[in-house]
Amino acid sequence: MKTLKTISFLVFSILFIFGCESKTEQITNTEDYAEYLSLTDNKSLDFAHKEIDFWQKKYDAAPTQISYLSQLAANYNTLFEYTGDIKNLYMSEDLLTKSNEADDYSRVSTIRSLARNYISQHRFKEALELANKALAIGEGKKETQKLLFDVQMELGNYPDAVKNLNAIRDMNSFDYLIRLAKWNDHKGDLETAITFMEKARDIAEKDDNKVLKIWSYSNLGDFYGHAGRIKESYESYLKTLALDPNYSYALKGIAWIVFSKERNVNEANRIIDAIVATHNTPDFYLLKSQIAQFEGDKNEEMKNRNAYFSMLEKNNYGAMYNKYNTLIYADDKKTAHKALEIAKTEVDHRPTAESYDLLAWSYLNVGDNKKALEIAQKHVVEKSFEPNVQYHLAMIYKANNLALKTKPIKVELLTSLYELGPNFEKKVNQL
Numbered sequence: 001m002k003t004l005k006t007i008s009f010l011v012f013s014i015l016f017i018f019g020c021e022s023k024t025e026q027i028t029n030t031e032d033y034a035e036y037l038s039l040t041d042n043k044s045l046d047f048a049h050k051e052i053d054f055w056q057k058k059y060d061a062a063p064t065q066i067s068y069l070s071q072l073a074a075n076y077n078t079l080f081e082y083t084g085d086i087k088n089l090y091m092s093e094d095l096l097t098k099s100n101e102a103d104d105y106s107r108v109s110t111i112r113s114l115a116r117n118y119i120s121q122h123r124f125k126e127a128l129e130l131a132n133k134a135l136a137i138g139e140g141k142k143e144t145q146k147l148l149f150d151v152q153m154e155l156g157n158y159p160d161a162v163k164n165l166n167a168i169r170d171m172n173s174f175d176y177l178i179r180l181a182k183w184n185d186h187k188g189d190l191e192t193a194i195t196f197m198e199k200a201r202d203i204a205e206k207d208d209n210k211v212l213k214i215w216s217y218s219n220l221g222d223f224y225g226h227a228g229r230i231k232e233s234y235e236s237y238l239k240t241l242a243l244d245p246n247y248s249y250a251l252k253g254i255a256w257i258v259f260s261k262e263r264n265v266n267e268a269n270r271i272i273d274a275i276v277a278t279h280n281t282p283d284f285y286l287l288k289s290q291i292a293q294f295e296g297d298k299n300e301e302m303k304n305r306n307a308y309f310s311m312l313e314k315n316n317y318g319a320m321y322n323k324y325n326t327l328i329y330a331d332d333k334k335t336a337h338k339a340l341e342i343a344k345t346e347v348d349h350r351p352t353a354e355s356y357d358l359l360a361w362s363y364l365n366v367g368d369n370k371k372a373l374e375i376a377q378k379h380v381v382e383k384s385f386e387p388n389v390q391y392h393l394a395m396i397y398k399a400n401n402l403a404l405k406t407k408p409i410k411v412e413l414l415t416s417l418y419e420l421g422p423n424f425e426k427k428v429n430q431l
Contacts, residue, residue, distance in 0.1 A: 025261065025262070026262060027230050027231055027234050027257055027261055027262060028234055028254060028257055028258055028262065028267075030267065032238055033238065033241065033251070033254055033271075035245070036241050036245050036246075036251060036274075037251075037270070037271065037274035038274070039245055039246060039278075042082060042246040042278070043246075044078060044082060044244070044246060045078070045079065045082045045083070045246070048075040048076075048078040048079055048082075049075075049079075051071070051075045052072060052075045052076065052079075055068050055071040055072045055075070056072060059072065066099050066102045066103060067099075069095045069096070069098055069099040069102075070095070070096065070099055070109075070110055070113065072095050073091075073092040073093075073095035073096045073099070073113065073117075074092075074113070076088045076089075076091045076092040076095065077089065077092045077117070080092065080120075082246060082248075082278070082279065083278065083279055083280070084248075084279045084280055084281035085280075086315050086316065086317055087315075089117065089120055089121065090316075092117055093114065093117045093118075093121070096110060096113050096114040096117060097114065100114055105133060106137065108134040108137050108139045108140050108143075108144065109140065111130050111131075111133055111134040111137075112130070112131070112134055112140075112143065112144065112147050114130055115127040115128075115130035115131050115134070115147055115151070116147070118130065119150065119151065119154065121318050121319070121320060122318060122319040122320050122322070122349070122350070123318070123319070124151060124154045124155050124349065124350055125155070125349065127151045127154075128148075128151045128152070128155060131144060131147045131148045131151050132148075134147070135148065142167070142168050145164040145167045145168050146164075146168055146175055146179065148160070148161075148164040149161050149164040149165050149168070149179050150179075152164065153182065153183075153186065154350060154352070155350060155351065155352070156350065156351050156352035156353065156355070158186075161183070162183070165179055165180065165183060171199075172203070173203075174200050174203045174204060174209075174212055174216075177196045177197070177199050177200035177203070178196075178197065178200045178215075178216070178219070180196045181193045181194070181195075181196035181197040181200065181219075181223075184196065185223070185226075188385035190223065190226055190227050191227070193223060194220070194223045194224070194227060197216065197219060197220050197223055198220065200212075200216050201213070201216035201217065201220060204216050210243055210244075213239075213243055214240055214243050214244050214247060217236045217237070217239040217240040217243070217250075218236070218237065218240045218247065218249055218250050218253070220232075220233075220236045221233045221234075221236035221237040221240065221250065221253050222253065224236060225253070225256070225257070225418065225419065226419055228415070228418060230257060230261050230418065233253065233257065234254065234257055237250040237251075237253045237254050237257075238250075238254075246278070248275045248278070248279040251271055251274070251275050252271075252272075252275060252284075252287075254271060255268045255271040255272050255275070255287070256268075256287075258271065259287075259290075259291055259294075259421070259422070260417075260418050260419075260421050260422055261418055263294075263422060265291050265294065265295055268291055269288060269291060272284055272287060272288055280311075281311075282308045282311045282312055282317070282321060282324075283308075283321075283324065285304045285305070285307040285308035285311065286304070286305070286308050286324060286328075288300075288304040289301050289302075289304035289305045289308065290421060290423060292304060293423050294421075294422045294423055305328065308324075312325075319345075319346070319349060322342050322345065322346045322349075323346070323354075323358060325338075325339075325342055326339045326342045326343050326346065326358045326361075326362060327339070327358070327361075329342065330358075330361055330362050330365040331365070333365065336362065336365040336366045337366060339358075339361075339362040339365060339366075340359075340362040340363065340366055342358075342362075343355070343358040343359040343361075343362040344359060346358055346359075347359050352384075353379060353380050353383035353384035353389070354384055354386065354389060356375055356376075356378075356379035356380050357376070357379075357380050357384060357386075357389045357392055357393075359375055360372045360373075360375040360376040360379075360380060360392065360396060361392045361395075361396075363375065364392075364395065364396050364399055369396070369399040369400050370400065372396045372399070372400075373396050373397075373399075373400045373402075376392075376393055376396050380393060381393065387413060387416040387419050387420050388420060390409050390412065390413060390416075391409075391413055391420065391424065391427070391428065393409060394406045394409040394410060394413065394431050395431070397409070398431060406431055409431070410428060410431040413428045413431070414428060414429075
C-alpha cells in the first residue's frame with residue numbers, strides 16, 4: 001500500500017540488510033493476549049440472541065409491526081459478525097427484504113441497511129441501485145452519500161466516490177475522516193491516510209464511543225502494519241481486544257504479526273485455532289495453508305486448502321471469495337483457466353484496478369503474456385499500490401522482457417515483505 005518511489009542503491013542496501021536482521025524481532029508477548037484465546041462467553045453474542053428472541057416474539061404476536069423486522073435483521077447481522085456463519089447474513093437479508101417490500105421501498109434507513117448487507121455479500125451493483133433509490137427519496141441525504149462513497153469505492157467509480165466524499169466534508173466528523181483516510185490509502189498516500197485515521201480515533205476517544213474506538217483501533221492496526229509500524233499495529237490490536245475481547249479480526253491481526261514478522265508458526269497456528277473455535281470462516285484455512293507452505297509441509301498445506309474449498313462447497317458464499325479462488329487457481333497451470341473465468345466475472349461485477357489485476361495475472365498464468373501486459377498497463381498501473389498487485393505487475397513486466405520496469409518495483413516490494421508474507425521473500429528476490 002505504499003506509493004512506488006525511487007530509492008538509491010545505498011539506501012536500498014541498508015534497508016535490505018536491516019530488514020533481514022529484524023525478521024525475527026520480538027514484538028508480541030503471549031501474556032498480552034492469552035486471556036482472549038480461551039474465552040467461554042461472548043456478551044455481545046448472548047445479547048444478540050436475547051434480542052432476537054425478544055423481537056421474534058413481538059413480531060409473532062403482531063406481524064403487522066414491520067419495524068420489528070429491522071430489529072431482528074440487525075441482531076442477525078451481529079451474529080454473522082461474531083460467528084462468521086453466512087446463514088446469519090442471509091437471514092438478515094431476508095428480513096430486510098421483507099421489511100422493504102412491506103414499505104414499498106420507501107424507508108431510507110431500511111434501504112440503506114439492505115444495501116450494506118449486499119456490500120458484505122460483494123453484491124456491489126445491487127447495493128448501488130439501492131443507494132441511488134435512497135438518494136432519490138432524499139431523506140437523510142448525508143447518510144446516503146456516505147453509503148454511496150463506500151459503494152462507489154468498491155466498484156471503482158472513483159470520480160463519483162469523490163463527489164460524495166466532498167458532499168459530506170466535515171473535518172470534525174468521524175464518518176468523514178475515516179472515508180478520507182480510505183481515499184488517501186487508495187491513492188497510495190498511506191502517511192496521510194494514517195493521519196486522518198488517527199484524527200478519527202481522537203474523536204472516538206473524546207466522545208468515549210466504544211463502537212467507534214473499536215473500529216478505529218482495529219483499522220489503525222491494519223494501517224500501521226501496512227506502513228511497517230508493527231509495534232504500533234500490535235498495540236492497536238490489543239486496544240481493540242481490551243474493549244471487545246471477542247473481536248476476532250484483531251486476534252487475526254496479531255496472528256499475522258506472529259507469523260509474518262516473528263516467523264513463529266506454532267504460535268500463529270495456536271491463535272488461529274483459538275479464533276476458529278468461535279469464528280469459523282474459509283479464509284482461516286488459507287492462512288493455515290500459507291503457514292504450512294512456509295514450513296515446507298506440503299501435506300498440511302493441501303489439507304488446509306482442501307478444507308477451504310470444502311467449506312465453500314458446504315456454504316453459499318456467492319462472490320465473497322472470488323479473489324482468493326482466482327489466486328489459488330492461477331498458481332497451478334492445470335487450473336489457471338478457472339482463474340481466468342472467475343477474474344472475468346469479478347471485473348464485470350467490480351471493475352476496480354484490483355479486479356483487473358486478477359484478470360491480468362490470470363492471463364499471464366495461462367500463457368498470454370501480451371494480453372496480461374495490455375490489461376495491466378491500461379487498468380492497473382498507477383491505479384493500485386497494493387503490494388500483491390505490484391508483485392503481479394513486476395512478474396508481468398518480467399515475462400514481457402521489461403526488466404527496467406521490474407527493478408524499481410522489486411526495490412519497493414522488498415520493503416513490503418511483512419505485508420506480503422514470508423512466502424513471498426524468495427519470490428521477490430528472484431524478480
